[in-house]
Amino acid sequence: MTVxxxxxxxxxxxxxxxxxxxxxxxVALFQTPREFLxxxxxxxxxxxxxxxxxxxQNGLDFQEQxxxxxxxxxxxxxxxxxxxPMTVRGMKAGAVDFLPKPFTEEQMLAAVxxxxxxxxxxxxxxxxxxxxQRCYERLTPREQEVMGLVVTGLMxxxxxxxxxxxxxxxxxxxxxxxxKMEAQSLADLVRMAESLGIRDDTIHRFNI
Amino acid sequence: xxxxxxxxxxxxxxxxxxALSLALAVFALDVLSPLQGAVAVLYTIVxxxxxxxxxxxxxxxxxxxVFAMAVSGYFLSHWGEPLGSPAVRLAVSLVAILITTLLSxxxxxxxxxxxxxxDRYRTIFNAAGLPIWEGDWSTAYALLAEGGSATPxxxxxxxxxxxxxxxxxxxxxxxxxxxxRSLVGGTLTLHHTPSAEAALGRILAALVRGxxxxxxxxQFLTASGATVDVVLRVTVPAGADGWSRxxxxxxxVTERNRAQARLTQSQAELTHVARVTTLGQLAASIxxxxxxxxxxxxxxxxxxxxxxxxxxxxxxxxxxxxxxIASNGGxxxxxxxxxxxxxxxxxxxxxxxxxxxxxxxxxxLLSRDLQMNQVSxxxxxxxxxxxxxxxxxxxxxxxxxxxxxxxQAMAGTPAEQxxxxxxxxxxxxxxxxxxxxxxxxxxxxxxxxxAPFFTTKSDGLGMGLSICRSIVERHGGSLVAANNPDRxxxxxxxxxxxxxxxxxx
Numbered sequence: 001m002t003v004x005x006x007x008x009x010x011x012x013x014x015x016x017x018x019x020x021x022x023x024x025x026x027v028a029l030f031q032t033p034r035e036f037l038x039x040x041x042x043x044x045x046x047x048x049x050x051x052x053x054x055x056x057q058n059g060l061d062f063q064e065q066x067x068x069x070x071x072x073x074x075x076x077x078x079x080x081x082x083x084x085p086m087t088v089r090g091m092k093a094g095a096v097d098f099l100p101k102p103f104t105e106e107q108m109l110a111a112v113x114x115x116x117x118x119x120x121x122x123x124x125x126x127x128x129x130x131x132x133q134r135c136y137e138r139l140t141p142r143e144q145e146v147m148g149l150v151v152t153g154l155m156x157x158x159x160x161x162x163x164x165x166x167x168x169x170x171x172x173x174x175x176x177x178x179x180k181m182e183a184q185s186l187a188d189l190v191r192m193a194e195s196l197g198i199r200d201d202t203i204h205r206f207n208i
Numbered sequence: 209x210x211x212x213x214x215x216x217x218x219x220x221x222x223x224x225x226x227a228l229s230l231a232l233a234v235f236a237l238d239v240l241s242p243l244q245g246a247v248a249v250l251y252t253i254v255x256x257x258x259x260x261x262x263x264x265x266x267x268x269x270x271x272x273x274v275f276a277m278a279v280s281g282y283f284l285s286h287w288g289e290p291l292g293s294p295a296v297r298l299a300v301s302l303v304a305i306l307i308t309t310l311l312s313x314x315x316x317x318x319x320x321x322x323x324x325x326x327d328r329y330r331t332i333f334n335a336a337g338l339p340i341w342e343g344d345w346s347t348a349y350a351l352l353a354e355g356g357s358a359t360p361x362x363x364x365x366x367x368x369x370x371x372x373x374x375x376x377x378x379x380x381x382x383x384x385x386x387x388x389r390s391l392v393g394g395t396l397t398l399h400h401t402p403s404a405e406a407a408l409g410r411i412l413a414a415l416v417r418g419x420x421x422x423x424x425x426x427q428f429l430t431a432s433g434a435t436v437d438v439v440l441r442v443t444v445p446a447g448a449d450g451w452s453r454x455x456x457x458x459x460x461v462t463e464r465n466r467a468q469a470r471l472t473q474s475q476a477e478l479t480h481v482a483r484v485t486t487l488g489q490l491a492a493s494i495x496x497x498x499x500x501x502x503x504x505x506x507x508x509x510x511x512x513x514x515x516x517x518x519x520x521x522x523x524x525x526x527x528x529x530x531x532x533i534a535s536n537g538g539x540x541x542x543x544x545x546x547x548x549x550x551x552x553x554x555x556x557x558x559x560x561x562x563x564x565x566x567x568x569x570x571x572x573l574l575s576r577d578l579q580m581n582q583v584s585x586x587x588x589x590x591x592x593x594x595x596x597x598x599x600x601x602x603x604x605x606x607x608x609x610x611x612x613x614x615x616q617a618m619a620g621t622p623a624e625q626x627x628x629x630x631x632x633x634x635x636x637x638x639x640x641x642x643x644x645x646x647x648x649x650x651x652x653x654x655x656x657x658x659a660p661f662f663t664t665k666s667d668g669l670g671m672g673l674s675i676c677r678s679i680v681e682r683h684g685g686s687l688v689a690a691n692n693p694d695r696x697x698x699x700x701x702x703x704x705x706x707x708x709x710x711x712x713x
Contacts, residue, residue, distance in 0.1 A: 009500050009504070011500070011501060011504040011532065011535075011536050011539070012500055012503055012504045012507070014504070014508075014532060015503075015504040015505075015507035015508040015511060015529075015532060016507060018507075018508060018511040018512075018515075018525065018528065018529055018532075019507050019508075019510060019511035019514065021525070022511050022514035022515045022518070022522075022525065023514065080495075080496055080499065101499060101503050102499070102502065102503045102506060104510075105506075105507060105510035105511070105514075108507075
């Protein structure tokens with residue numbers, strides 16, 4: 001759980017660092033976006049506290065650059081009072097929150113908490129999807145085909161007829177699929193197929 | 209008649225026949241009468257008659273013919289006689305005929321020259337791009353010849369009797385009429401404005417004084433009811449009948465005046481905008497500069513509290529927070545000190561100033577603005593104001609600010625009661641200036657007006673009076689405000705008299 005902070009004023013940067021550390025969070029402090037990009041990318045849940053006014057660069061431009069490069073880190077914008085109209089742009093570009101200066105430490109800590117929670121959720125979701133994909137790749141092509149037909153709701157007999165196999169063979173394939181995919185029930189398998197996006201493919205291919 | 213070629217030809221013929229018959233009659237009289245050649249002088253009448261033809265050759269021919277007739281008449285009557293008094297009489301007649309012919313021919317040339325120059329004048333008059341008209345002001349001359357200036361009634365009478373004798377098309381266009389002829393024979397009373405009446409009065413006074421090159425700027429109404437601004441140039445031609453042919457030239461300056469007004473307006477707006485922007489930007493950047501250390505101080509303080517409130521309080525981290533709080537406090541103080549230095553570097557200049565001319569100049573700068581808002585201004589500047597020491601631009605800024613405030617305070621006052629008065633007088637080592645309005649007065653405590661950010665205007669920054677006071681105080685003076693007993697408010701500032709003056713006093 002790391003909070004990254006980019007602010008060109010070293011004192012403001014240091015004070016935010018001290019505050020976040022006092023609540024037990026890890027912090028990484030940077031005065032420029034370039035230093036942040038040069039550091040190792042975050043591996044655990046994290047968020048970025050970004051000042052809109054940076055020396056030589058607009059924080060909003062940097063935020064958009066991150067989005068273009070696919071760096072999915074929740075951003076909290078901090079702004080002077082004159083920057084608020086600009087910050088609307090930042091919110092549209094997907095910032096989690098923006099705090100006009102001077103903000104209270106409660107506001108900052110609450111914003112960081114919710115940003116971290118959001119990142120944790122995103123990472124878990126991404127991790128789940130990765131695991132499912134790995135299970136699916138363990139299936140043989142035949143098994144994948146059988147899984148596709150099973151989740152469309154066909155009976156073994158119908159699947160056997162479509163694939164020109166015996167019903168026994170289909171049953172064996174089906175058992176393997178359930179085991180390899182770690183599915184508890186047919187409903188479970190259907191849900192997995194949904195998130196992998198294979199059910200639709202099968203429906204199109206076999207005109208079911 | 210003169211302009212009709214057929215008519216001219218007929219006239220020449222009639223004259224010709226009359227001259228011929230007269231010549232023959234004289235010849236008969238000369239030959240047949242016992243007057244011994246004295247009659248020959250009458251041939252000069254024939255020559256004069258022929259000059260009416262306005263034809264040089266015709267006149268010379270006539271001269272030659274009557275010369276020959278006089279000579280032949282002599283020989284017919286006195287052939288063979290010894291030379292005597294008839295011959296002398298003939299010689300006199302011949303000289304008379306010669307001289308008359310030559311004079312007639314020369315007169316013709318002079319008349320031609322005159323007509324040419326008359327034509328040239330008319331051409332210039334009609335083709336000139338600027339409006340010109342000739343007015344018959346003989347009534348004015350008759351009224352004013354005894355001296356003295358004209359009363360309004362007299363001016364009115366003069367205006368109604370000053371008929372236009374000629375006008376060019378440009379003049380007609382100026383008054384919004386189709387062509388010059390539509391003005392001729394009439395007067396300009398339809399187009400008069402109060403300003404034109406006043407200008408006419410001034411022009412007449414100047415004419416009576418015998419001034420040359422009289423110029424007046426005034427306003428006329430056009431046929432469509434619009435107003436035009438013109439500069440008039442009035443000339444009375446030399447000669448006894450000059451007053452009946454007064455030449456008036458006009459230059460239309462409506463567009464120039466409008467452009468000038470627009471320019472003044474936009475300059476005023478620009479000045480205001482520039483002042484607001486610089487102040488606004490200055491405030492924003494100062495705010496940012498001070499805000500950074502303050503925000504660090506607050507965050508470090510809160511953070512320090514948290515380090516101490518932990519289950520295992522971390523004294524080292526808390527101490528670090530205190531260090532940073534102290535250094536950021538110093539940083540904020542430094543920003544403030546830099547701003548104060550900046551202000552100190554802009555110390556006011558120490559010119560020797562005369563407030564009287566400065567007040568007049570400031571009023572002149574604002575005159576158009578005051579006129580537009582129908583504010584009448586009265587100046588009461590003592591003649592013997594001693595000079596003060598200070599920065600001309602800054603003192604002018606104070607004057608301008610106070611006058612503009614006064615003007616704005618009277619926005620709700622009926623137009624005829626909008627009076628702004630500026631008075632300046634000296635008393636014991638100081639010069640006092642009072643700017644008085646008849647507006648709404650000051651609702652709050654007068655002192656509160658001078659606090660920074662106090663404003664009663666929707667677009668005010670609330671810095672004007674606060675800055676004015678600091679300028680006056682820097683010059684060693686003071687600025688206060690008070691409500692008038694009847695209505696409105698008075699702003700009073702005093703400035704010390706320049707040192708050298710005080711020692712001399």
